[in-house]
Amino acid sequence: MSESIHLTVNGVAYPVTVDQGRNLLSVIRTEIGLTGTKEGCDDCECGACMVLLDGQPVNSCSYLAVQAQGRAITTVEGLADGDALNVLQRNLLETGGVQCGFCTPGMLLSATALLDRTPNPSDEEVRIGLSGNLCRCTGYAKIVAAVQLTAAELRNG
Amino acid sequence: MSFTIATTLDDALAALAAGARPVAGGTDLVVGARHGKAPLPEHLVAIDRIAELKTVTETADGVSIGALVSHHQIETHPLLTTAYAGLADGSALVGSPATRHIGTLGGNIMNASPAMDTGAPLAVMLAEVELRSVRGTRRVPIEALWSAPGRTGAEPDELCVAVHIPAPDPRANTAYVRLEYRRAMEIAVVGAAAFVALADDGTIAALRVGLTAVAPTIFTGNLLGQVGRSVADAAAAAAALSMEHSTPISDVRASEAYRRHTVGVMARRAVEAAARRAAGETIAIPVNRAIGIGAAS
Numbered sequence: 546m547s548e549s550i551h552l553t554v555n556g557v558a559y560p561v562t563v564d565q566g567r568n569l570l571s572v573i574r575t576e577i578g579l580t581g582t583k584e585g586c587d588d589c590e591c592g593a594c595m596v597l598l599d600g601q602p603v604n605s606c607s608y609l610a611v612q613a614q615g616r617a618i619t620t621v622e623g624l625a626d627g628d629a630l631n632v633l634q635r636n637l638l639e640t641g642g643v644q645c646g647f648c649t650p651g652m653l654l655s656a657t658a659l660l661d662r663t664p665n666p667s668d669e670e671v672r673i674g675l676s677g678n679l680c681r682c683t684g685y686a687k688i689v690a691a692v693q694l695t696a697a698e699l700r701n702g
Numbered sequence: 703m704s705f706t707i708a709t710t711l712d713d714a715l716a717a718l719a720a721g722a723r724p725v726a727g728g729t730d731l732v733v734g735a736r737h738g739k740a741p742l743p744e745h746l747v748a749i750d751r752i753a754e755l756k757t758v759t760e761t762a763d764g765v766s767i768g769a770l771v772s773h774h775q776i777e778t779h780p781l782l783t784t785a786y787a788g789l790a791d792g793s794a795l796v797g798s799p800a801t802r803h804i805g806t807l808g809g810n811i812m813n814a815s816p817a818m819d820t821g822a823p824l825a826v827m828l829a830e831v832e833l834r835s836v837r838g839t840r841r842v843p844i845e846a847l848w849s850a851p852g853r854t855g856a857e858p859d860e861l862c863v864a865v866h867i868p869a870p871d872p873r874a875n876t877a878y879v880r881l882e883y884r885r886a887m888e889i890a891v892v893g894a895a896a897f898v899a900l901a902d903d904g905t906i907a908a909l910r911v912g913l914t915a916v917a918p919t920i921f922t923g924n925l926l927g928q929v930g931r932s933v934a935d936a937a938a939a940a941a942a943l944s945m946e947h948s949t950p951i952s953d954v955r956a957s958e959a960y961r962r963h964t965v966g967v968m969a970r971r972a973v974e975a976a977a978r979r980a981a982g983e984t985i986a987i988p989v990n991r992a993i994g995i996g997a998a999s
C-alpha cells in the first residue's frame with residue numbers, strides 16, 4: 546500500500562507518496578531527484594548508498610523509506626554550500642582520493658559521521674569508520690589521508 | 703501491507719497484539735526481505751523510537767540493557783566494555799559502523815541466527831531475556847530462547863524489552879572471539895565466548911564456554927570438571943570439548959571439518975582472554991583485534 550509522507554533531506558521537507566516496502570535509496574533518487582546517493586550492490590555491502598539519519602550512517606538501499614519519517618536525512622548534496630565544496634570534499638579531491646567517484650558520496654558521509662564523533666581519529670579509527678564503504682580504485686590510502694588532513698584542519702579551526 | 707511507528711511501549715505491544723511484526727534497525731528484517739529470504743511481514747510496526755528501550759541501567763544485581771540499545775552503544779559503554787567485556791567484543795565485530803549504529807541488541811537476539819555475535823557472550827553470562835506482551839511479562843534464560851535457526855520461543859505478540867545480565871564476581875570476566883576472513887562486514891565462520899572466574903590462587907573457579915555457528919543454535923557448556931585446574935589446562939580442555947560437541951555444517955564459508963577444528967582454537971583463545979581479564983588485565987575491545995584474528999589492515 547502507498548502512503549503519503551514527508552521526508553526531510555538536507556533540511557528540506559519533501560512530500561512523497563511511497564509504497565511501504567520501498568527502500569529509502571530509490572525514493573531519494575527517483576522521487577526526490579537527488580542522485581548523488583548511489584546504488585552499488587543494493588545489498589548493504591558496498592556503502593555507495595550511505596546517507597546520514599540524524600547524523601548516523603545508514604545504508605539507504607536496505608532501509609524502509611517510511612521508517613525515515615521525522616528524521617533528518619543528509620545526502621552528499623547537503624555537504625557543499627551551494628557550489629562551494631566543504632573542507633572534506635576539497636581534501637578528498639586534492640589528495641587523489643577520488644578516481645571514478647562512484648564510492649565518493651558514501652565515503653564522504655561515513656567520514657562526516659566519523660569526524661563528528663571522533664575529531665582526532667587514529668588511522669585505525671579512520672579505517673574502521675570507513676569499513677562499510679568499498680572503493681575499487683584508490684586502494685584507500687589517499688582517502689584515509691584526506692580524512693586525516695580534514696581532521697587536522699578542523700581541529701586547528 | 704501496513705506500517706506504523708510506535709513511540710511508546712504500549713503502542714508497540716498493542717500493534718503486536720493486533721498481528722504486526724516489529725522492525726527495529728531492519729538490518730536483518732529488511733535486508734533479508736530484499737534478499738528474498740522471507741517477504742516483508744504484512745503488518746509492520748517500527749519500534750526504533752521507543753526511548754525507554756534505549757537505555758543501559760546498572761542494577762543492584764547486574765545490568766539491564768534495553769532491547770533497542772545499538773551495537774555502537776554497547777561497544778562504547780564504560781560499564782559494558784569492562785565488566786561485561788565479552789558482549790562488547792561481540793557488538794564491536796558486527797558489520798560496519800552503519801550496521802552498529804542502527805542494528806540493535808534485541809534484533810540480534812530475536813533474529814536467532816546461530817552466527818549472531820552477541821549470543822554466545824550473553825549465554826555464558828547467564829543473561830535473561832525479558833519478553834513483554836499485553837498479556838504480561840516473563841523472563842527466559844537466553845540459551846532457552848533459541849529453538850532453531852531463525853526461531854525463538856517467543857510468542858508472536860511478545861516484544862523483547864530488555865536483556866538482564868547478572869553482575870560478575872570481582873575475579874570473573876568474559877571474552878568473545880570469532881574466526882573471520884576479513885575485518886569488517888563479515889559473518890562469524892565460527893566463534894566462541896568464555897566466562898572465567900578465578901580462585902585466589904589463579905586456578906579456575908568457574909568456566910562456561912558458548913559456541914557460535916557450529917550447531918543449529920548457540921549453545922553453552924558448563925565445564926565443572928575444570929574447577930581447580932590451571933587456566934592453560936582448562937583452555938586446552940575447553941578446546942577439546944568444543945570440537946567434540948560441535949555439529950557444524952559445510953557451506954560456502956567453511957567445511958564441516960574446518961569449522962570443527964577452528965572452533966577449538968577459538969574456544970582456547972576465548973578462555974585465555976577471559977582469564978586475563980578476570981585477573982584484572984585490560985584487553986582492548988574487540989579481543990579479535992588485540993590478539994590478531996582477521997587479516998591485518
Ligand SMILES: Cc1cc2nc3c(=O)[nH]c(=O)nc-3n(C[C@H](O)[C@H](O)[C@H](O)COP(=O)(O)OP(=O)(O)OC[C@H]3O[C@@H](n4cnc5c(N)ncnc54)[C@H](O)[C@@H]3O)c2cc1C
Binds near residue numbers: 798807808813860
Ligand atoms: C552488512 C551487515 C552486516 C552484519 N554483520 C553482522 C555481524 O557481524 N554479526 C551479527 O551478529 N549480525 C550481523 N548482522 C545482522 C544484524 O545487523 C544484527 O543481527 C542486528 O543486531 C539486528 O538488529 P536490527 O535492530 O537491525 O533487527 P531487525 O532487522 O529490525 O529485526 C530482526 C528480527 O528481530 C525481530 N525483532 C527486532 N527487535 C525485536 C524486539 N525488540 N522484540 C521482538 N522481536 C524483535 C524482528 O521482527 C526481526 O524478525 C549484519 C547485518 C548486515 C546488513
